[in-house]
Amino acid sequence: xxGSRTKVEIRGVNKKFITDTGEVDALQQIDLDIRxxxxxxxxxxxxxxxxxxxxxxxxxxxPTSGTVSIDGQVVTKPDSRxxxxxxxxxxxxxxxxxxxVAFGLHSLSRAEREARIQHYVKLVGLSGFENxxxxxxxxxxxxxxxxxRAFAVNPDVLYLDEPFGALxxxxxxxxxxxxxxxxxxxxxxxxxxxxxxxxxxQLADRVVVMSARPGRIRRIxxxxxxxxxxxxxxxxIELRDGIxxxxxxxxxx
Amino acid sequence: xxxxxxxxxxxxxxILLLLAAWHLAVVSNPGTLIPSxxxxxxxxxxxxxxxxxxxxxxxxLFRVTWGYALAVLIAVPAGIVLGMSSRxxxxxxxxxxxxxxxxxxxxxxxAILWFGVGDLSAIFLIFLASFFPMLVTAINAVHxxxxxxxxxGRNFGLAGRELVVRIVFPAAVPQLIAGLRITLGVSGLxxxxxxxxxxxxxxxxxxVDSRNAGDRYDLVIGGMVMIGVIGLLLDRLIRQLERxxxxxxxxxxx
Ligand SMILES: Nc1ncnc2c1ncn2[C@@H]1O[C@H](COP(=O)(O)OP(=O)(O)OP(=O)(O)O)[C@@H](O)[C@H]1O
Ligand SMILES: [Mg+2]
Numbered sequence: 001x002x003g004s005r006t007k008v009e010i011r012g013v014n015k016k017f018i019t020d021t022g023e024v025d026a027l028q029q030i031d032l033d034i035r036x037x038x039x040x041x042x043x044x045x046x047x048x049x050x051x052x053x054x055x056x057x058x059x060x061x062x063p064t065s066g067t068v069s070i071d072g073q074v075v076t077k078p079d080s081r082x083x084x085x086x087x088x089x090x091x092x093x094x095x096x097x098x099x100x101v102a103f104g105l106h107s108l109s110r111a112e113r114e115a116r117i118q119h120y121v122k123l124v125g126l127s128g129f130e131n132x133x134x135x136x137x138x139x140x141x142x143x144x145x146x147x148x149r150a151f152a153v154n155p156d157v158l159y160l161d162e163p164f165g166a167l168x169x170x171x172x173x174x175x176x177x178x179x180x181x182x183x184x185x186x187x188x189x190x191x192x193x194x195x196x197x198x199x200x201x202q203l204a205d206r207v208v209v210m211s212a213r214p215g216r217i218r219r220i221x222x223x224x225x226x227x228x229x230x231x232x233x234x235x236x237i238e239l240r241d242g243i244x245x246x247x248x249x250x251x252x253x
Numbered sequence: 254x255x256x257x258x259x260x261x262x263x264x265x266x267x268i269l270l271l272l273a274a275w276h277l278a279v280v281s282n283p284g285t286l287i288p289s290x291x292x293x294x295x296x297x298x299x300x301x302x303x304x305x306x307x308x309x310x311x312x313x314l315f316r317v318t319w320g321y322a323l324a325v326l327i328a329v330p331a332g333i334v335l336g337m338s339s340r341x342x343x344x345x346x347x348x349x350x351x352x353x354x355x356x357x358x359x360x361x362x363x364a365i366l367w368f369g370v371g372d373l374s375a376i377f378l379i380f381l382a383s384f385f386p387m388l389v390t391a392i393n394a395v396h397x398x399x400x401x402x403x404x405x406g407r408n409f410g411l412a413g414r415e416l417v418v419r420i421v422f423p424a425a426v427p428q429l430i431a432g433l434r435i436t437l438g439v440s441g442l443x444x445x446x447x448x449x450x451x452x453x454x455x456x457x458x459x460x461v462d463s464r465n466a467g468d469r470y471d472l473v474i475g476g477m478v479m480i481g482v483i484g485l486l487l488d489r490l491i492r493q494l495e496r497x498x499x500x501x502x503x504x505x506x507x
Contacts, residue, residue, distance in 0.1 A: 060404055080410035090405045093502035094423040103419075104409040135502045153409070 007157065007189045008034040008057065013066035015052050015215075025214035026052045030066070032208060032217065036156075039183055039190040041200035041207045043243070049215025050193040051161055057191060058084045058159050070157065080104060082157040083150035087166055088142035091134045091149070097121065098130040100145055104153035120148040123185075124178065140171040144178065151182060157189045164199070176202055180227060197247070201240045202229055209246050219246055288471040293478065296471035305459070310479065312454040313444055316372060320379025320447075321440045328384050329429060332391020333421060342392065349388065357382035357443045361450055375447035375455075382443040383436045390432030394425035427503020430494050437491060441484040456480050 015027040026049045034040050042050045055061040057068050059078040068075045070082065078084070083104075091100050101120055105113045121127055124144035134142050143163060150158055160179075164172040180203065183190055194200050200207045200223075207221040221243060225235050272290045279289040288296070300306040335342045357378045364374040398421060406420035448457025456476045463472035495504055 058408075078404070078408040080408065082408075084404070084408050086401045086405060089399070090401050092402065092405070092420075092423070094426065094499040096498075133498055133502065 005036045006033045007036040007038070007070060008032075008191070009067075009069045009072075010034075010053075010057065011067050011069070013053070013056060013063045013068065015049070015056060015061070016064045027056075027063075028214035028216050030215075030217060032220075034189060034191065037187045037189055038205050039192065039203055041204035042191065042193045042210060043197065043200045043207050044195065044210030044215075044218075045212050045247070046195060048210045048212035050195070050210060052215065053210075054084075054159050054161050054191060054193050058082065060084070080153060081155050082159065083153060083155045084159040084161070085146050085150050085163050086161065087163055088139055088146055091142050091146050093134045096131050096133055097126055097137070097145055100134070100149050101152050103149055116152050120152045123151070123182065124148040140167050140175065143167065143175060147179065147182070151186065151188075154186075155188065157191070159191050159193075161193045162195070163192070165194075165196075172199075179203070184227065197240055197243050198231075201236060201243065202231065207243060209243060211247075221246075286468060286470050288474060292471045293474045296469070297475040297479070300459075300472065300475065306479075309454055309456050309459050309476075310483065312452075312458075313448065313456045313480075314483070316375045316447065316452075316455065317379055317440050317444055320376045321383050321437060323376075324380045324383035324440075325387055325433065325436065328387035329391050332388045333395055333417060333425065335388075336392040336395025336425075337417070337421065349385065353385040353389070358446050361446070365450065370450060370452075372452060374450060375444075375452055378447040379440045379443055383440045386439050387432055387436045390435065391425070391429060394428035394432065395421060397428060398424040423499065427495075427500045430491065430500060430503075433491050433494070434488055437487055438484065441480060441487075444480065456483075 010030055010032040013027055013030040014025075017024040017026055030053060032040075042053060044050055052061065056063050057075065059068075059075045059082075062076075070079075084090075092103065095103065098117055098121070101117045102113055105116055108116065117130075121130055124147060126141060126144060126148065129137065129141070134145065137145065143166075147163070163179075164175045167175060176199065179190075182188075192200075192203060204223050207223060209218045209221060210216065211218045221239060223239055225233065225239070229236060276289050276291070279285060279287055297306065300309070335345055360378060360381055361374075364377045368374040368377055402420055402424050403416070406416050411419055444455070445457035445460060448455040449461050452458055453462075456479050460473050460476040463469040463476065494500065
């Protein structure tokens with residue numbers, strides 16, 4: 001399901017933060033290619049630079065050195081063809097569900113806008129809540145709303161930074177299923193940050209395992225299991241345990 | 254149910270208690286110039302029948318409305334611009350901080366110099382008193398916007414004026430409404446002083462005039478009460494804005 005064309009090219013990206021207490025090597029020499037339509041998870045312990053990398057790729061943060069190119073063009077600022085999903089905190093509380101989904105659709109004709117709103121509201125299971133405000137929704141619903149708002153502008157690339165981190169484990173599983181469904185239906189390139197090993201193995205085509213201080217890519221693991229994935233299959237467990245070991249954790253407690 | 258009834262009536266109870274204490278204090282001090290609440294009520298009634306009550310209220314409201322509205326209309330956009338540009342803010346902030354603590358009353362001589370004695374001076378003073386609190390609130394409101402909203406807006410391709418209209422302003426509105434309420438209170442504070450100079454109508458004029466023209470303390474206190482009551486009603490009016498669906502989120506965390 002993944003094209004072989006390279007979509008995102010990360011070349012020699014370094015990021016140093018200079019703070020009052022000294023320098024932090026948040027990212028060191030990151031090289032990564034992401035193919036068109038690929039779902040890649042960035043996985044690593046807290047503080048290893050996942051969000052920093054995602055923000056650099058998204059154009060929100062300049063790298064100290066190195067470049068990020070998308071479709072051959074160097075990224076210097078955010079772009080409406082690539083939408084960043086900020087957990088559920090990015091929904092605009094002053095707009096209704098419909099207003100949020102319509103946010104990026106100003107340039108469309110009224111009819112097309114209505115059609116898109118309806119399509120994506122339904123796709124994320126928020127039908128009937130079109131006129132509700134975010135403060136009337138649960139965390140999971142807000143999360144789905146933000147995903148719908150992102151999908152509605154038909155972006156090529158989606159950046160998700162621990163989008164399901166704040167959700168309970170049941171909702172989280174449901175949301176993963178919905179994300180996979182959307183991804184398979186719409187063929188986006190997705191860069192997904194998580195520190196949950198299971199989440200990464202359930203979702204990703206490839207898992208980029210990072211290590212902290214300095215933030216580096218430690219290994220890239222191909223998840224060669226077709227969807228839908230069986231969490232109790234041998235291959236799943238093998239891959240998951242491999243990542244556990246890579247990170248230096250025993251998978252017993 | 255009963256509890257809600259009690260808490261709804263409690264403010265009236267408190268007012269009644271105050272009135273009773275006031276009345277008792279007056280009754281037990283026969284020589285005092287302070288009138289009892291009944292005499293104040295009679296005074297207000299008298300003003301009403303002489304056609305002055307409505308006239309004075311309208312006159313005061315007219316000045317407050319102009320001074321306040323002008324201040325809000327200038328301070329909110331200015332505050333948003335300053336709040337968004339740290340460079341502009343750094344340039345203007347010292348000036349604002351110097352001007353802010355100067356009481357509007359200190360401007361009275363200059364107001365008279367510029368605008369003469371009359372409505373314009375009074376409006377100018379109310380404008381000045383309202384301007385700085387509203388400006389500072391607007392600047393802070395912009396600073397307090399969750400940067401995620403700005404990033405998300407930029408991500409959808411917004412910049413400049415569009416970013417202000419579609420993100421910054423709506424995100425700041427709940428705090429701007431709080432600023433409107435504070436500022437309105439401030440403008441109520443200066444209306445008396447503003448009407449002491451220059452004008453021959455309004456509740457502030459009533460208070461000063463009643464004292465000068467024969468120690469009518471019933472009318473002095475009547476004027477005070479009317480200013481308080483009108484302030485309360487206007488505050489209630491502005492609070493209605495807090496009930497708009499698009500701003501409710503700003504108050505849910507209480
Ligand atoms: N704006 C900043 N200024 C200074 N240091 C920063 C800044 N942002 C991040 N860092 C540092 O860079 C490192 C990587 O941070 P980052 O937020 O990318 O980690 P993360 O992998 O996303 O962690 P988490 O899983 O906790 O979200 C950390 O050591 C952090 O302290
Ligand atoms: Mg992070």
